[in-house]
Amino acid sequence: EARHAGADGLVEFDPESGVRHAEARQLESELWHALDRGQMKLLYQPQVALDSRAFVGAEALIRWQHPQHGMISPLTFIGIAEANGFIVELGAWALKQACRDAVSWPEETVVAVNVAPLQLQRRDLVADVEAALAESGLPAGRLQLEITESSFITAADDLIEKLQCLKTLGVGLALDDFGSGYSSLGYLARFPLDKIKVDQMFVRNLTESAASQAIVSSVQALSAGLGMTMLCEGIETEDQARHLLQLGCSQGQGYLFGKPQPAASLNLLARQDIGPAVRQVKRAAG
């Protein structure tokens, strides 16, 4: 059986046996219609300041609400959508939907949207981003695009130019899953990035592993030196959050602060509860 339900209740199809499996082929043909049929949903996972726990933004994470299979994980269909090109349409939809959802969030909060390598290769990306911003009225500075190192490996010559265009618009750029791939330090210098998202593998064993601690503090020094924000992914325990704060990490994301959830149930009040005045007092006191 190529299908199993993960710990989070999402259905995943084993990509190895899955691609040859009749059920997976069926899934691929259904994927093309999933958008028109209104089966794609965006959930949002909060991103917080590790010191105050204030809400600073949220990452849009896509789900396929399949009539027979239930909620299908993006780990199952993003790969298929990249292989058959559907990711271009799906990604453009996610951008528009995320900007629409985030426009009512508090000022200075961001919405982070994942962008697949194939989307980055397309000439339309900048136009798609401009359209999503214009249509929703979201200020460009409140949109952040999450890109992965694999985009740099397959990069065409015009990638830097394209990223520079996005920067000119005012859109933020985050490097996702840092440390899980090739992690060439050259990328950090060459590409105009605003944020490094440290992969959850370094957070998972942080409290036991001296190596993970060393890596996290090196990335902290690196991001500070390069003027980038550092966010750690996959924070599940208070111990991890405390430890990361001690290591100088400023932002976090993970089940401890909130699971991916519908836009309507996000707790945006967290930031207003602890407004700038309160934070200043805290800083002065601490």
Ligand code: C2E
């Ligand atoms: P990602 O961008 O690195 O997203 C973080 C993943 O970690 C999400 O998985 C999230 O649910 C999970 N996560 C968050 N906190 C925790 C935690 O505390 N513990 C654990 N164990 N996991 C945590 P998800 O939602 O299954 O998404 C998987 C990947 O699918 C994403 O990884 C991203 O690469 C891709 N993806 C999701 N939505 C989109 C999209 O709209 N476009 C593109 N191109 N890719 C997407």
Ligand code: MG
């Ligand atoms: Mg991401």
Ligand code: MG
């Ligand atoms: Mg990630």
Ligand code: MG
């Ligand atoms: Mg990931």
